[in-house]
Amino acid sequence: MSEKLRVGVIGATGMVGQRYISLLEDHPWFDVTCVAASPRSAGKTYAEAVKGRWRMDKPIPEKVRDLVVLNANEVEKVASEVDFVFSAVSMSKDEIKEIEEEYAKTETPVVSNNSAHRWTPDVPMIVPEINPDHTAVIKYQRERLGTKKGFIAVKPNCSIQSYAPALSAWLKFEPYEVIATTYQAISGAGKTFADWPEMEGNIIPFISGEEEKSEKEPLRIWGHVDDAKKAIVPAESPVITTQCVRVPILYGHTAAAFVKFRQNPSKEELVQSLLEYKGVPQELGLPSAPKQFIQYMTEDDRPQVKLDVNFEKGMGVSIGRLRKDKVYDWKFIGLSHNTARGAAGGAIECAELLKAQGYITKK
Numbered sequence: 001m002s003e004k005l006r007v008g009v010i011g012a013t014g015m016v017g018q019r020y021i022s023l024l025e026d027h028p029w030f031d032v033t034c035v036a037a038s039p040r041s042a043g044k045t046y047a048e049a050v051k052g053r054w055r056m057d058k059p060i061p062e063k064v065r066d067l068v069v070l071n072a073n074e075v076e077k078v079a080s081e082v083d084f085v086f087s088a089v090s091m092s093k094d095e096i097k098e099i100e101e102e103y104a105k106t107e108t109p110v111v112s113n114n115s116a117h118r119w120t121p122d123v124p125m126i127v128p129e130i131n132p133d134h135t136a137v138i139k140y141q142r143e144r145l146g147t148k149k150g151f152i153a154v155k156p157n158c159s160i161q162s163y164a165p166a167l168s169a170w171l172k173f174e175p176y177e178v179i180a181t182t183y184q185a186i187s188g189a190g191k192t193f194a195d196w197p198e199m200e201g202n203i204i205p206f207i208s209g210e211e212e213k214s215e216k217e218p219l220r221i222w223g224h225v226d227d228a229k230k231a232i233v234p235a236e237s238p239v240i241t242t243q244c245v246r247v248p249i250l251y252g253h254t255a256a257a258f259v260k261f262r263q264n265p266s267k268e269e270l271v272q273s274l275l276e277y278k279g280v281p282q283e284l285g286l287p288s289a290p291k292q293f294i295q296y297m298t299e300d301d302r303p304q305v306k307l308d309v310n311f312e313k314g315m316g317v318s319i320g321r322l323r324k325d326k327v328y329d330w331k332f333i334g335l336s337h338n339t340a341r342g343a344a345g346g347a348i349e350c351a352e353l354l355k356a357q358g359y360i361t362k363k
């Protein structure tokens with residue numbers, strides 16, 4: 001492998017930013033050369049900026065500790081130090097849209113964890129195992145932005161990762177109605193129990209905006225690139241309805257889902273399809289790709305957050321309790337790691353795909 005790509009993390013001090021820093025330690029293709037955050041943190045070393053709020057299990061990587069945090073709003077300055085950036089900035093949606101486009105216009109590819117651009121028609125929203133071909137829309141985005149190298153790619157919301165991968169494996173059986181209830185960890189809100197004591201022993205039956213994302217984003221993932229429209233056109237089916245609930249768990253989003261199929265798959269066919277489901281990341285052996293994308297657990301009491309959330313270093317998805325339902329056809333439980341597969345890990349795998357496809361290169 002030739003020289004590593006220089007990467008910046010903007011929004012590096014928050015929970016998702018910290019996860020990027022931690023996961024990128026010793027990455028074979030990417031080297032964190034720049035950290036950027038709000039003006040409040042700018043000018044401090046990274047270690048000073050996250051003092052008392054570093055939430056990862058491993059210590060701050062040595063190479064990053066002493067990097068001086070730049071102001072994420074000084075786009076040209078940050079862009080001059082990197083080949084591409086991961087965005088985990090925390091601003092209003094409009095501000096995020098604007099700043100991510102500013103970065104792209106400096107010919108700096110942006111791989112974003114934010115929802116701001118998830119419905120921009122020429123911005124691909126990627127789960128590398130499911131829709132790696134959606135990157136073809138980048139040429140239209142570059143046309144619009146007037147860039148040669150710069151573009152934005154995003155990853156979907158973490159909640160969908162606990163049921164959408166299974167449904168993707170089953171698209172051939174034509175699912176047409178899905179109910180999913182998600183039980184979401186507090187780290188999805190960027191929090192720990194220390195800063196959200198109200199969540200100890202509690203359940204909160206509301207996560208702002210989450211149900212809409214959980215119902216609509218899978219359809220965009222299952223859509224296609226329409227060359228005439230220069231856009232991703234979302235799929236129209238299955239219709240998905242959700243309830244999203246915050247539960248007192250630190251990491252791991254669980255879903256209880258019900259599915260109706262137009263075809264009549266057997267349990268063996270459904271399980272086999274999960275186990276065989278893989279994609280470009282597995283074929284190319286991308287550094288963050290799980291060997292097994294989806295595992296099926298046969299025990300009645302699995303998957304469990306405590307035991308299974310770190311399957312494939314948090315990049316695999318665990319499915320269990322697949323059984324016939326008397327109202328719907330089938331029901332199951334899914335579990336995924338919300339900050340690994342669901343956030344920074346998924347974005348890093350997406351950047352690896354973009355590099356492998358030649359969209360992210362040395363400047």
Ligand SMILES: N[C@@H](CC=O)C(=O)O
Nearest residue numbers: 157158159184188189
């Ligand atoms: N919005 C989610 C985070 C996923 O991206 C949550 O609140 O858990």
